[in-house]
Amino acid sequence: MDNGVFNATSVSSINHNARSDSLPDLRNLGVTVRVLLLGNGAGFAAALLQSRGLAEFAQQFADLAAVLEPVLLLSLVSLYALSKWLSRLPYAGGIAVILLLELVCTTLVQSTGVAMGEVPTLAGLVRAWLLCLLLTAFIIAYFFWRDRAFSPALADARLQALQARIRPHFLFNSINAVLSLMRRDPRRAETALEDLAELFRALMQDNRRLTTLADEVALCRQYLNLEQLRLGERLKIAWDVETLPGDALVPQLLLQPLVENAIYHGIEPDAAPGIVEIRISGDKDQVRIVLANPYHPEYQHRAGNRMALANIRERLALHFDVEANLSAEVVGEKFEIRIVLPYRKKE
């Protein structure tokens, strides 16, 4: 989400309390749908409260919709147009502009009604203004709450990254593998230590950031170099990234934890070599990622997979709402994870 980008660049502190509030991405389909649902839901409730019977309710709702729908649509279109500019404003400034915009929209719709022959009253206009402000405030509060509700999970995620996602088992075994290289192949040992350092740098960063797909893939390659060192021929990797949109924005650590899981569940339990497949492609709207590893039903008690998936799902939802999707399933003898996300570029 656009403000996510700006937000991420401003939140460089490790302290997650320093997270600043931000407006939702006004161009996101999920956000648009939520606004429509909330607006109509409020109208529905208001009509229900004012009416005594079903017939009266239908009449009330129709009257209300005549004003409500134009205002909602007009607002969504103008917010879509202004979203880039709005996301650059401070949070409070953004809210003030939106409230003002809503008042303008309401006034416009009201005056159209007058032009069509309704009797203009000042009281009627003020009432419409008040209702409009109330509804807008309610919707803004909803998004504020939603953002907050996601945040604790995200703060935990960083801790998890250190405690669980990079498994201590991996860390110590990797250091051990580097030690084994020291005497025979000091240069390879150097490279391995550099890879390890960069991997940990990425892990210690705030993973609510967005990064480019090219960077995330580079991180995966460094991680895989280390695993290759340990596992040797048992680990085979099939990359298919010819149409990779390198400049697409993705949540940091989107792929690496999934690749780590693929190795932990798919490669390590088997003495025979196994293949991890990574396919990334994109067109002008979407980025598609497919990750596959051998499936061993008999080792499924190895824990940790669901936690990583749930965490990535949450982060995708925060950044892309309903426009991103992650699914995981067993296809024949493979475990496959598919991710689809909107193609967003850094400006």
Place this chain on the structure above:
Amino acid sequence: MSAALRVLLVDDEAPARTRLKELIADCAAFVPAQVVGEAANGREALALLESTATDLVLVDIRMPQMGGIEFARHALALARPPAIVFVTAYDEYAIQAFELHALDYLLKPVRRARLQATLERARNLAAPERDALRAVEQEPRRYLSVPERGRITLVALTDVLYLKAELKYVTVRTDEREYLLEESLSHLEQEFREVFVRIHRNCLVAKARIRGFERVDAQESEQNWVVLLHGCAEKLGVSRRQWPVVKELAQS
């Protein structure tokens, strides 16, 4: 002093074995030791133990096919089991259990001084206790080990039809033949409760092999149901006491 200590290295990661070899060479000036074999998992290591005289096994815990602890349990079936020291990168639960049951272990990366101390003690190390290993094991074994003529025969659990207690021994019946096992039936029942169901005081049956049940008309006998197994003509009696449990399984 005696000849060099004969060491077997077992780890699924080649670099880890290389590292241990280097360190053992570093220790050579203080403790003469010699790597007599390397294996990538417990099964390979057991095969090597049969052909190679070994004093000490340094074994990783997590390995494909057969992990370190299961390996140690089978190795105990040998007439003269080697000393066994576990090597692990990180395994909170296992380390706690090792401490509790006084089993020897090394942490990866292994320090030379720590390894040297282990090598020095190796000749005096007692083989790990059977019960201690059972307590440390986190998941059921995949094999049963049967000592036969000084060798270890591994019987894959998936091949077993039933286990039957007879006097001191437990008879292990597979499709091909029978084996005698020196373990207690109740321990086996505990460890493999996912795989077997107890049908009688002295008999566990592999759930996956049950074909059906048959009623037998015997007025005097206390058993009136028998279990039919796939690939086995024998009919095994269900005790009245176990029948409710078995019936529940049959219905689900």
